[in-house]
Amino acid sequence: MDLSVIDPISLFVGLVAAATPLLYAAIGELVVEKSGVLNLGVEGMMIVGAVCGFATAVTTGSPLLGFVVGAMGGAVLALVFGGMTQYLLSNQVATGLALTLFGLGVAALVGQPFTGVKSPRVAVVHLPVLSDIPVIGRLVFSYDLVIYLGIALVAAVWFFLNRTRPGLVLRAVGENHDAAHSLGYPVIRIRMMAIAFGGACAGLGGAYLSLVRVPQWTEGMTAGAGWIALAIVVFAAWKPWRVLLGAWLFGGVTILQLNLQASGFLSWLQSVGIPLQAQYLSMTPYLVTIIVLVVISADRTRASVNAPASLGKSFTQTG
Amino acid sequence: MSTLLAIDGVSKSYPGVKANDDIHFSVGAGEIHALLGENGAGKSTLVKMIYGLVRPDTGGMRFNGVEYAPHGPVAARAAGVAMVFQHFSLFEALTVAENIALGMENAPPRRELAQRIREVSTEYGLPLDPDRLIGDLSVGVRQRVEIVRCLLQNPKLLIMDEPTSVLTPQEVDQLFFTLRKLKADGVSILYISHKLEEIRSLCDHATILRMGKVVATCTPAKETARSLAEMMIGQELAHPPVKDFQPGPVLLKVEGLSMAAPGQFDVALREISLSLRSGEVLGIAGVAGNGQDELMLALSGERLSAPGQVVLDGKPVGAAGPNARRRLGLLAAPEERLGHAAAPDMSLADNGYLSGRIRKRLSVRGFVKQGAVDAFARKIIADFDVRTPGIEARAGALSGGNLQKYVVGREVLQEPKVLVINQPTWGVDAHAAAQIRGALRGLATRGAGVIVISQDLDELVEIADSFAVLANGRLSPVRSATGLQIETIGRMMGGDFSAAEEGAAHVSA
Structure with missing residues (x-):
């Protein structure tokens, strides 16, 4: 086994990039859930964002336009969900699941002509001096703009929810929609805005996957990232900074296991008498996330305090 | 006494019911005015209209001498109307200060708001800590939060929907002290309660509603609790049951x-x-x-x-x-x-089955005896005067009082x-x-x-x-x-x- 191929610095750089799609999807879903809506369609919105972003970037040659259209794609799909659950009062769980299935199907259809095509490159921001500092330059100043924006978004969401009045109103709507209504707040309009924001974030995350991470279009390329994003929101107990932590944890384990596979870890295991197949290593990010989730949510009383009390409940206006 | 709020021929219909029918009454400045009536008499609809949550079909209101037709609670609050709800409109996971800020249009910055909460709450004898979570507070303290939220906006009219139903006698005294002080400061209070003795001691005037209509106005202090109750129900009140306790095993x-x-x-x-x-x-x-x-x-x-x-x-x-x-x-x-x-989403008959299955033998070898179930439900409805279209009505569609009669009847x-x-x-x-x-x-x-x-x-x-x-x-x-x-x-x-x-x-x- 050659552990020297695992360089801690490139491990960290890789993890930050691997975590970015999850970070976008999860922070968007956090805002949606804080408003009291449970949208299980994150996976579907991500993959629609991925295909919209990829197709646009390839056709126009502009990755920036790709990200914009990717976000719009996710938001449009989210608004379909919003219309059905908020106005037609369909069940949120069932509609969210349907949204994922629908999104996967639509993306496969739209993406057909783009299979195997290469996308235009997304430039890394190179800051003179700063990016050239040894170690720190690579750790902190070697990413593309979307990664920086993602981290800024976490800060912005935290600020919005905890320090601004619209953020307080959004939390109030998620906490007790009847009380918010009786105080005169437009519950459904606020939720629709949150849903659209969540969709746009999921779309951006998807577009990052197809334009930067992979970077090409393959059917079903989100590979469960949307579900992990949903899990991260719960794991984070609906707190923005913990979403960042959760995304980095998942990203970190993903990159680590890839590195381990490359380092010949498996053949070394074989040599000491433990024949382990590569698939088991590929499972680890999901396993670790599930285990952390179970451990964290074992404390039921604490989890229930942070959960928005109206989460997943339909609001019907009376009177 | 000058008139603060005048309700002028207001009507409101819902499918199948006329909740308010040509309501006329007025509340004077600095007056505590009681609104009385049975469940379903139209009190809630009426105060919701005053607070802008519901709009009247016909008729109008005047507030402080000008035409008043709020298109929402925000407009009502701007005009000087505040309301304390029966089921508190509070958010358990938020702090006292956040809850109060949500009920204000131009909430000051956090520190200033906390300061004002302390001032107003001490002035009216309702001490509050702005940083506590609502979920940790007792019901009495929660009500203080609702009241202080209203007071911070300097309302001219305060609507209170059954404020004392959950308070201890000491808390009721405290509340009455606050209300009388408000009255002395010139605030009018529209007070809804089922507790007639309280109304007799607190309120200057009373308007009594029955089936959506104003049936009487009176001065509560000159009435007895019994006469008030009889005005509400329009018939003689059943006498309290006789206690004839013979201790057994x-x-x-x-x-x-x-x-x-x-x-x-x-x-x-x-x-x-x-x-x-x-x-x-x-x-x-x-x-x-x-x-x-x-x-x-x-x-x-x-x-x-x-x-x-x-x-x-x-x-x-x-x-x-x-x-x-x-x-x-x-x-x-x-x-x-x-x-x-x-x-809530099951019929009255099914709800009767859920509790009565064993003692009323409503099933046999795993099959429901539908005839017996229906008969049981019909007996509850008849014996306990439950007002409902029939045994197939959804439990959730009944008014609170009617469903309560059904639930009690089912067990009795x-x-x-x-x-x-x-x-x-x-x-x-x-x-x-x-x-x-x-x-x-x-x-x-x-x-x-x-x-x-x-x-x-x-x-x-x-x-x-x-x-x-x-x-x-x-x-x-x-x-x-x-x-x-x-x-x-x-x-x-x-x-x-x-x-x-x-x-x-x-x-x-």
Whole structure:
């Protein structure tokens, strides 16, 4: 086994990039859930964002336009969900699941002509001096703009929810929609805005996957990232900074296991008498996330305090 | 006295009902005005219109001399109307300051708001800590939050929908002090309550609604509680049931029952002991959130204890579930009507089956006897005067008072040996409440034991033979209900159980 191929610095750089799609999807879903809506369609919105972003970037040659259209794609799909659950009062769980299935199907259809095509490159921001500092330059100043924006978004969401009045109103709507209504707040309009924001974030995350991470279009390329994003929101107990932590944890384990596979870890295991197949290593990010989730949510009383009390409940206006 | 609010011929219809029909009345400046009526008389619709939550079909209002037609609560608050809701419009996971900021249009920055909350709350004798979470506060303190939220906007008219139904006598005194001070400051108050004695002592004028129409106006101090009630229901009030307590053998014995709190905002039960005899109505008072729900769950069998901690008719049932206890004759009617006592989306007939299956033999070898189920439901509806289109109506579609009558009737008609009931007349009007109390008393007369958990002290004094108080998960010694003073009860509710011993001997065997 050659552990020297695992360089801690490139491990960290890789993890930050691997975590970015999850970070976008999860922070968007956090805002949606804080408003009291449970949208299980994150996976579907991500993959629609991925295909919209990829197709646009390839056709126009502009990755920036790709990200914009990717976000719009996710938001449009989210608004379909919003219309059905908020106005037609369909069940949120069932509609969210349907949204994922629908999104996967639509993306496969739209993406057909783009299979195997290469996308235009997304430039890394190179800051003179700063990016050239040894170690720190690579750790902190070697990413593309979307990664920086993602981290800024976490800060912005935290600020919005905890320090601004619209953020307080959004939390109030998620906490007790009847009380918010009786105080005169437009519950459904606020939720629709949150849903659209969540969709746009999921779309951006998807577009990052197809334009930067992979970077090409393959059917079903989100590979469960949307579900992990949903899990991260719960794991984070609906707190923005913990979403960042959760995304980095998942990203970190993903990159680590890839590195381990490359380092010949498996053949070394074989040599000491433990024949382990590569698939088991590929499972680890999901396993670790599930285990952390179970451990964290074992404390039921604490989890229930942070959960928005109206989460997943339909609001019907009376009177 | 100049007129602050004038309601001029307002009407509002919903499909099938005329909630308000040509309402005329006015509230003067600096006046405490009572709005009286049975459940469904149209009080809520009327105040919702004043607060801008509902718009009238016809008619108009004038506020402070100008045309007033708020298109939402925001506009109503801007005009100077504030409202304290019956089911508090508070957010449990948010702090006091955040809750108050949500009810204001131009909330000042956090520090300044906290300062103003402290000032106003001290001025009116309603001390509050702006940084506490609502979920950690008692019901009485929550109401303070609602009131302070209103006061910070300097309202001209304060609407209060059943503010005292959940308060201790001391808290009621405190509230009245605040309201009188507000009145002295020139604020008008529109006051809705079912507690007629309170209205007599507090309110300057009263408007009485029946079936959506104004049927009378009066000066409450010149009326009696009985005459007010009769104006509301439009007929003579049923006389309070006669207490004819003949103690029989012990039916239910609870000994040293302790239980951990089920959730974060719940209460642990500590060393509860009581015994209930045949023919006895035991009233258990206490402020909401002192272990009433938890005691209910332990008695009904939804939470289990050691077998010997709950003994029914000589048999240990502490470890037996609700169905086993029903079979042996212990029935329960919880407080939460929708979702606990009844399944909102199921029909009345099905809801009757859910509880009556065993004792009324409504199923045979796993098949439902539909005829018997329907007959049971029809009997409940007829005997307890439940107003509903029929047995197929959804439970959730009934008004609170009607569903309560159905839930109580369902248990009473099963002729239990012991019935445990939490808040039997909560949100129920005077007429229906009298019917329910009569039914419970009748059950005891036929030899059953009844435990009534209630926050309505007048109710307990009226129907209970013996009396105890739950405070912070502990049960006071049981004493006789005769000669009980409201003031003594108040002290017991505050946790001072020595008050239970005063002036009365133990009745508990």
